[in-house]
Amino acid sequence: MKVLLIILLVILGIILVPVLIIAISSLFVNPNMEYHYNSSYFRFLLNASTGVMIVLLRIKLHVTGLEKIPEGRFLLVGNHRSNYDPLLTWYVLRDKQLAYLSKEENFRVPGYGRIIRKCGFLPIDRNNPRTALKTLATCAQMIKDDKVSFGIYPEGTRSKECLLLPFHDGIFRVAQMAEVPIVVVAVQGTEKIHKQYIRKRSEVSLDFVDVMPAEEVKKMRTHEIGQHVREVLLAALNPKGEEE
Numbered sequence: 001m002k003v004l005l006i007i008l009l010v011i012l013g014i015i016l017v018p019v020l021i022i023a024i025s026s027l028f029v030n031p032n033m034e035y036h037y038n039s040s041y042f043r044f045l046l047n048a049s050t051g052v053m054i055v056l057l058r059i060k061l062h063v064t065g066l067e068k069i070p071e072g073r074f075l076l077v078g079n080h081r082s083n084y085d086p087l088l089t090w091y092v093l094r095d096k097q098l099a100y101l102s103k104e105e106n107f108r109v110p111g112y113g114r115i116i117r118k119c120g121f122l123p124i125d126r127n128n129p130r131t132a133l134k135t136l137a138t139c140a141q142m143i144k145d146d147k148v149s150f151g152i153y154p155e156g157t158r159s160k161e162c163l164l165l166p167f168h169d170g171i172f173r174v175a176q177m178a179e180v181p182i183v184v185v186a187v188q189g190t191e192k193i194h195k196q197y198i199r200k201r202s203e204v205s206l207d208f209v210d211v212m213p214a215e216e217v218k219k220m221r222t223h224e225i226g227q228h229v230r231e232v233l234l235a236a237l238n239p240k241g242e243e244e
Contacts, residue, residue: 030117089151184210
């Protein structure tokens with residue numbers, strides 16, 4: 001009985017200590033300010049808490065293609081199936097200081113909303129094209145200044161049916177303006193995490209399937225880039241050639 005109690009206390013501590021540290025640290029972040037750099041301290045909090053989440057939610061990661069990731073900065077694009085997609089991706093690429101363009105609501109999540117601000121994440125207003133263009137320009141400049149690499153979902157939102165939605169090709173302008181490669185990642189299995197973490201382990205795969213060199217990206221039109229990325233993702237997500 002004592003052993004069980006000790007185990008429960010340890011588990012409780014593992015959960016509560018990070019939550020307390022995050023809550024206190026977030027008090028020192030201005031929730032109305034954009035931070036155009038990556039804070040090493042807040043990045044550590046982000047990665048450490050994500051690691052704890054992966055253990056608690058019983059997520060088993062299968063990662064391929066890491067050897068394709070370039071040494072310098074890049075724009076990461078991929079399919080979007082659940083809210084876990086960016087969390088697992090920034091954890092896998094934790095040595096790359098990966099930030100994301102994200103909807104404003106995510107910056108209002110208690111604790112985490114302020115932490116991601118200090119890691120260089122930027123809110124984007126998808127209902128205001130003029131403001132969105134300015135955000136894309138800021139994103140490109142941060143990459144060019146070697147502050148962070150950025151992740152963006154061309155679909156713009158999650159696909160609840162796990163089918164590729166139409167792309168917003170304008171986002172590829174970020175890579176052109178920053179003059180960096182585009183890394184393509186195919187994500188599968190994240191849509192099951194919230195349904196089965198209590199019953200069984202979730203198998204999630206992150207496959208870094210393609211890298212488009214900066215020189216190639218610069219010469220192409222954004223819709224051509226989008227078409228190429230879409231074809232690469234379809235091939236990775238549907239190896240049997242099934243149509244989406």
